Amino acid sequence: MTLHFNAFVMNTASHIQHGQWRHPDSGQVDFDDVDFWVDLAKRLEAGRFDAIFFADVSGLYGPADGDYEVHARNGLQIPSNDPAVLLSALAVNTEHLGLAYTSGILQMPPFTFARQISTLDHISRGRVAWNVVTGTQENGARNLGLPGLIPHDERYRQAEEFVDVTYQLWEGSWDDGALLKDRARGVYADASKIHKIRHKGEFYSVEGPHLPSPSRQRTPLLFQAGASATGRSFAARHAEAVFIAAPSPEVAAEGITETRRLAVEAGRLASDIKFFQGISFVVGSTEEEARRKEADLEEYISAEGMLAHMNFGTRPDGTAYPPETLLKDIDTETSKGILEWLRRSVTDREPTVADLADIVARRATRLVGTPEQIADGLQVWKDAGVDGINVVNWRLPGSYQEFIDHVMPVLRKRGLAQEEYTEGSLRKKLFGTDLINDRHPAARHRGAFKESR
Amino acid sequence: MTLHFNAFVMNTASHIQHGQWRHPDSGQVDFDDVDFWVDLAKRLEAGRFDAIFFADVSGLYGPADGDYEVHARNGLQIPSNDPAVLLSALAVNTEHLGLAYTSGILQMPPFTFARQISTLDHISRGRVAWNVVTGTQENGARNLGLPGLIPHDERYRQAEEFVDVTYQLWEGSWDDGALLKDRARGVYADASKIHKIRHKGEFYSVEGPHLPSPSRQRTPLLFQAGASATGRSFAARHAEAVFIAAPSPEVAAEGITETRRLAVEAGRLASDIKFFQGISFVVGSTEEEARRKEADLEEYISAEGMLAHMNFGTRPDGTAYPPETLLKDIDTETSKGILEWLRRSVTDREPTVADLADIVARRATRLVGTPEQIADGLQVWKDAGVDGINVVNWRLPGSYQEFIDHVMPVLRKRGLAQEEYTEGSLRKKLFGTDLINDRHPAARHRGAFKESR
Numbered sequence: 001m002t003l004h005f006n007a008f009v010m011n012t013a014s015h016i017q018h019g020q021w022r023h024p025d026s027g028q029v030d031f032d033d034v035d036f037w038v039d040l041a042k043r044l045e046a047g048r049f050d051a052i053f054f055a056d057v058s059g060l061y062g063p064a065d066g067d068y069e070v071h072a073r074n075g076l077q078i079p080s081n082d083p084a085v086l087l088s089a090l091a092v093n094t095e096h097l098g099l100a101y102t103s104g105i106l107q108m109p110p111f112t113f114a115r116q117i118s119t120l121d122h123i124s125r126g127r128v129a130w131n132v133v134t135g136t137q138e139n140g141a142r143n144l145g146l147p148g149l150i151p152h153d154e155r156y157r158q159a160e161e162f163v164d165v166t167y168q169l170w171e172g173s174w175d176d177g178a179l180l181k182d183r184a185r186g187v188y189a190d191a192s193k194i195h196k197i198r199h200k201g202e203f204y205s206v207e208g209p210h211l212p213s214p215s216r217q218r219t220p221l222l223f224q225a226g227a228s229a230t231g232r233s234f235a236a237r238h239a240e241a242v243f244i245a246a247p248s249p250e251v252a253a254e255g256i257t258e259t260r261r262l263a264v265e266a267g268r269l270a271s272d273i274k275f276f277q278g279i280s281f282v283v284g285s286t287e288e289e290a291r292r293k294e295a296d297l298e299e300y301i302s303a304e305g306m307l308a309h310m311n312f313g314t315r316p317d318g319t320a321y322p323p324e325t326l327l328k329d330i331d332t333e334t335s336k337g338i339l340e341w342l343r344r345s346v347t348d349r350e351p352t353v354a355d356l357a358d359i360v361a362r363r364a365t366r367l368v369g370t371p372e373q374i375a376d377g378l379q380v381w382k383d384a385g386v387d388g389i390n391v392v393n394w395r396l397p398g399s400y401q402e403f404i405d406h407v408m409p410v411l412r413k414r415g416l417a418q419e420e421y422t423e424g425s426l427r428k429k430l431f432g433t434d435l436i437n438d439r440h441p442a443a444r445h446r447g448a449f450k451e452s453r
Numbered sequence: 454m455t456l457h458f459n460a461f462v463m464n465t466a467s468h469i470q471h472g473q474w475r476h477p478d479s480g481q482v483d484f485d486d487v488d489f490w491v492d493l494a495k496r497l498e499a500g501r502f503d504a505i506f507f508a509d510v511s512g513l514y515g516p517a518d519g520d521y522e523v524h525a526r527n528g529l530q531i532p533s534n535d536p537a538v539l540l541s542a543l544a545v546n547t548e549h550l551g552l553a554y555t556s557g558i559l560q561m562p563p564f565t566f567a568r569q570i571s572t573l574d575h576i577s578r579g580r581v582a583w584n585v586v587t588g589t590q591e592n593g594a595r596n597l598g599l600p601g602l603i604p605h606d607e608r609y610r611q612a613e614e615f616v617d618v619t620y621q622l623w624e625g626s627w628d629d630g631a632l633l634k635d636r637a638r639g640v641y642a643d644a645s646k647i648h649k650i651r652h653k654g655e656f657y658s659v660e661g662p663h664l665p666s667p668s669r670q671r672t673p674l675l676f677q678a679g680a681s682a683t684g685r686s687f688a689a690r691h692a693e694a695v696f697i698a699a700p701s702p703e704v705a706a707e708g709i710t711e712t713r714r715l716a717v718e719a720g721r722l723a724s725d726i727k728f729f730q731g732i733s734f735v736v737g738s739t740e741e742e743a744r745r746k747e748a749d750l751e752e753y754i755s756a757e758g759m760l761a762h763m764n765f766g767t768r769p770d771g772t773a774y775p776p777e778t779l780l781k782d783i784d785t786e787t788s789k790g791i792l793e794w795l796r797r798s799v800t801d802r803e804p805t806v807a808d809l810a811d812i813v814a815r816r817a818t819r820l821v822g823t824p825e826q827i828a829d830g831l832q833v834w835k836d837a838g839v840d841g842i843n844v845v846n847w848r849l850p851g852s853y854q855e856f857i858d859h860v861m862p863v864l865r866k867r868g869l870a871q872e873e874y875t876e877g878s879l880r881k882k883l884f885g886t887d888l889i890n891d892r893h894p895a896a897r898h899r900g901a902f903k904e905s906r
Contacts, residue, residue, distance in 0.1 A: 011572070013634075013641055014641065019639075021636070021641060022636045022637075022639050023636070024636065029634045029636070029641070032575040032665075032666065032668075033575075034541065034544065034545055034575075034576040035545075038545060057664075058564070058565070058664075059660075059664075060662075067644070067906060068644050068647070068662075068906070069644040069645075071644070072631075072641065072642040072643065072644035072647055073639065073640050073641060073642070073643075073644065074639075074641060075641030075642060078642065078647070078662070078664055079632065079642060079664060079665050079666040080664045080665070081568070081571070081572040081575060081664070081665050082565075082568050082569045082571075082572040082665075084537075084538055084569070085537055085538055085540065085541055085569055085572050085573050085576070086541055086572065086576065087538065087541070088487065088538055088539055088540070088541045088542035089541035089542055089544060089545045089576065091487065091542060092487055092488075092491060092542045092545070092546070093545070107561070107562070107565045108560070108561035108562065108565050109560075109561065109596075109597050109598055111511070111596040111597055111598075112511070112535075112560045112561050112597070115534070115535050116535045116537070116538055118534070118535075119464070119534040119535040119538050119539065120538050122485040122486075122487075122534060123487040123538070123539065123542065139660060142658070142659075142660035143562075143564040143659055143660050143661065144562050144564055144565070144659075145562055145564075145657060145658055145659070147658075178525075179532065181466075181482050183474070183475045183476070183477065183482070184475075186472075186475050186526065186527075186755070187526050188466055188467065188474060188482070188525065188526060188527060188528030189525040189526070189528060189531065189532060190525065190526075191520070191521050191522040191524070191525035191526065192522075194521070194525055194531070204598060205595070205598055205600075206595075206596055206597075206598070207512075207592060207595035207596050208596065209513075209521075209531070211510075211511075211512075211531055211532060211533045211534070212485075212532050212533070212534050212535075213485065213532040215485075302639070453520060453521070
C-alpha cells in the first residue's frame with residue numbers, strides 16, 4: 001500500500017506557516033489570482049498528489065472583542081476567500097486531482113450546501129470531498145448571525161443533524177434510475193423515484209426533494225479533524241478521512257487505534273477511515289543543504305502570527321501574554337484543547353506560553369533532510385498506522401514542486417507513493433467504490449423515502 | 454449606442470421553453486457536464502455577448518403540497534444545479550464574458566454570500582453580476598427552514614436588509630489601500646483600514662470585517678426583475694440592470710419610464726439602470742424558412758410544462774384546472790401577478806387558463822424572420838427604450854450559435870451590437886466605471902466604518 005498525499009492549503013496568503021509570504025519566492029501573496037491556483041493544481045496532478053485540500057474559516061482568530069492588527073499585518077487568514085467557488089476552475093484544468101474543502105455547518109443551510117456539493121461532484125465527475133467543521137471562532141459565529149459561539153457539545157449535536165440532513169438529500173432523495181433523459185417518451189426524470197425527505201429536527205427543517213440528480217459519489221468523500229473527545233467520536237462515526245497533527249508517530253498510533261476502535265464500536269470497519277498526518281518538509285540534496293534551507297525558513301517564521309493563530313497572541317484586551325504565563329491559567333475554550341495537546345510534548349513541567357510559541361513554530365511535524373531521509377521518516381509514520389500525509393507548505397508553489405521533483409521519485413521507488421492515478425471518483429481511488437459503504441450512517445437513508453412524494 | 458446581449462440560461466435541462474430538450478439538437482439534457490457550459494461560454498464570448506446569465510430556484514414550482522410528476526417528467530428546473538460553483542470554470546475559459554447569477558436571500562446568510570461574490574469577482578477580474586431574488590416558491594422556503602413563504606412585502610423588507618448588509622461588507626469594511634502585500638516591512642494588510650461593520654438589524658446581525666479584500670467591482674453588478682409594485686420600487690432603488698418581459702415595446706416603454714421615474718425619485722439618474730427585454734428568436738435565411746423552423750419548435754413545446762412553470766398546472770390537490778377557469782377565481786399569490794401581466798395582452802375579456810396557456814407558450818416575446826427582419830424588430834424595442842436583450846433560448850447551444858452567426862453580423866452593420874469588447878470589469882463595460890456610482894445606496898457605506906475595528 002502506498003501513502004496518500006494531500007496538499008494542505010487555504011484560499012489566503014498565510015495559512016499555517018506564518019511569515020513565509022514575505023519571502024520573494026512565496027506566490028501565495030497573490031492568492032486572489034485564479035491563475036495561481038490553476039497552476040498549482042496542475043503541478044499537483046502532474047506530481048500524482050491525491051488531492052488539494054482547502055481549509056477555511058468564517059471569521060478571525062483571537063479573543064471575541066480583541067484587536068486584529070496582528071492578523072491583518074500577518075495576512076493570517078485575512079484576507080481570505082471562499083474555497084467552494086474556486087473549485088470548478090481547478091476541476092476543468094485537472095482530471096484526477098481530488099478537490100477537498102472545508103465548510104462549516106453555520107455557513108449556510110444544509111439544503112443549499114448539499115446542492116453546492118452535488119453540483120461540484122457533477123462538475124468534477126466525482127472528485128469532491130467535504131471537511132466537516134463546526135466552527136471555533138467567536139467572530140465567525142457573530143458573522144453568521146449568532147450572539148457568540150455555541151457551546152462545544154451542542155455544536156456537535158447540531159453538526160450531527162446537519163450531516164444527517166445532507167445524507168438524506170444525497171442518498172435518499174433520488175433513487176437510482178430516476179434520471180431517464182428519455183427524449184422519445186418525453187420523460188426527463190421519473191418523479192416516482194424522486195422523494196421529499198420532510199426532515200423536521202431540533203435545528204433544521206427541510207422538505208426536499210434534493211434538486212440535483214445523484215452525482216457520481218452522491219455523498220462526497222468525508223473529511224474530519226475533530227481532536228476533542230466529542231470530535232473524535234464524531235469522526236469515528238462519520239469520517240472517511242481524518243486529519244491528525246500528532247507530535248510523534250507513537251502519539252499518532254495511539255490516536256489512530258482509539259478512533260478505529262470507536263469506529264468499530266459504531267458498526268464500521270477499522271479500515272473505513274484513512275488517517276492523514278500533517279507534516280511539513282525541507283528537502284536538500286544533502287542533509288547539510290536541507291539544514292541551511294531550514295534555517296532560511298526559520299528566519300521567516302512570524303512567531304506572533306503563530307501564536308495569534310492558536311488564539312493565544314493576545315488577552316481579551318488585546319495585549320500579549322507574558323511568555324512565562326502557565327497555559328492552565330488561561331481559561332478559554334481553545335486553551336483546554338491546546339493544553340491537552342501540548343502536554344503530549346511537554347511532559348516534564350506545566351506548559352507555558354513560551355513552550356507553546358516554540359512548539360507552534362514547528363507544529364506541523366517537520367521532516368528535514370535528503371529525499372532518502374524523508375522517505376525513511378515517512379516509512380516510520382506509515383508503520384505507525386498513518387494512511388496518508390497532509391503536506392503542509394511553506395512557500396507556494398515551491399514547497400510542493402520540490403516535494404514532487406525530489407521526494408516523490410524516491411517514494412515511488414520504495415512503493416510509498418502511487419505511480420499512476422486509479423481511474424474514477426475520489427472515493428474509488430481511495431476506497432475502491434464510488435459510493436459510501438453500507439456501514440456508514442449515510443447509507444441507512446438509501447430507499448428510506450420510497451413512499452414519499 | 455449598441456444593444457447589450459445576455460444569454461439567459463439556467464443550470465438545468467428545461468428552463469423556459471419547456472419541451473425543447475426532447476429535440477435531438479438540444480444539448481441542455483447534459484447540463485450536468487461542465488464541458489457543455491464551458492463550450493457555450495466560449496461561443497458566447499466569440500459572439501461578443503455581454504454576459505451569460507443563470508437563473509436559479511431553491512425549490513419546485515407548483516402548489517405547496519402538490520405533486521411534481523409534471524415537473525420531473527418535463528425536467529422543469531428539476532434536476533437543477535447550483536450556478537455559483539459553476540462560474541469559475543467559465544471564468545478561466547473566457548476573458549470578457551460577464552458572469553451573472555441568481556441567488557435568493559434565503560439561500561445563505563449575507564456574510565457567506567458576500568464572501569462568495571467577492572471571491573468570484575476576484576476570480577473573474579470583475580465580471581460578476583448578482584440577480585437579487587426573494588424567492589417565490591413555497592417549497593423553496595420549506596427547503597430553507599421556513600414553515601412557508603414569507604408574505605410578499607415582508608420578503609422585500611428582508612431583502613432590503615440583506616442587500617444593505619452586503620453593501621456594508623463590500624463598500625465599507627475595507628478602505629482603499631488596506632491591502633499592502635509589503636514583503637519588506639512584513640505588512641500584508643493594514644488593520645487600521647479594515648473595519649467591523651457590527652450590523653444589528655431586524656433580520657440579520659453581522660459583525661465583520663469582510664474576509665476578502667476589495668475585488669475589482671466591490672459590489673457586483675446588480676440585476677433585478679421584480680414586476681410587482683414593491684419589486685419595481687426595489688429595482689428602482691437598487692438595480693443597475695432590470696429584466697423585463699413586456700408583451701410589446703409599448704408596454705416596455707411604459708414600465709421603463711415608470712421605473713426610471715422611481716429611480717430619479719430615489720436620487721439616482723434615469724440612466725443608472727439598463728433594461729433587458731426577454732426575447733426568443735427564430736432565424737431563417739428567408740421568412741419562409743424561419744416560419745418552417747418555428748413550426749418545428751412549436752411542435753416540441755410542452756404546454757403542460759409551460760403551465761406548471763407558471764404555477765398553474767395543478768390545483769392544490771394535483772388535478773388540472775379546466776381551460777375555461779377564470780384566472781381571477783384562482784387565488785394564489787402568484788395568480789395575482791400573472792393576472793395583472795396577462796391583462797396587458799388579453800384586454801377584451803376576463804383572462805382564462807386557456808388564454809394563459811396560449812400566451813405562456815410564446816411568453817418570451819418572439820422575433821421570427823430573416824436576420825434583417827430580426828434587426829428591424831430589435832430596432833423597435835431599442836426605440837422603446839430597451840438597453841439590452843435577454844436572449845431566451847430554445848435549444849443549446851444552437852439558439853445562440855445561430856444568433857451569433859446570422860443575426861449579430863447584421864446588428865453590427867447597423868450599429869446595434871458591439872464589434873469588440875471594452876476592456877475591464879463588467880460594470881466598466883456597461884457603465885464606464887469599475888465601482889458602483891455615488892448615487893447608489895451601496896455608496897453611502899463608503900468610509901462609514903472608519904472608526905470601527
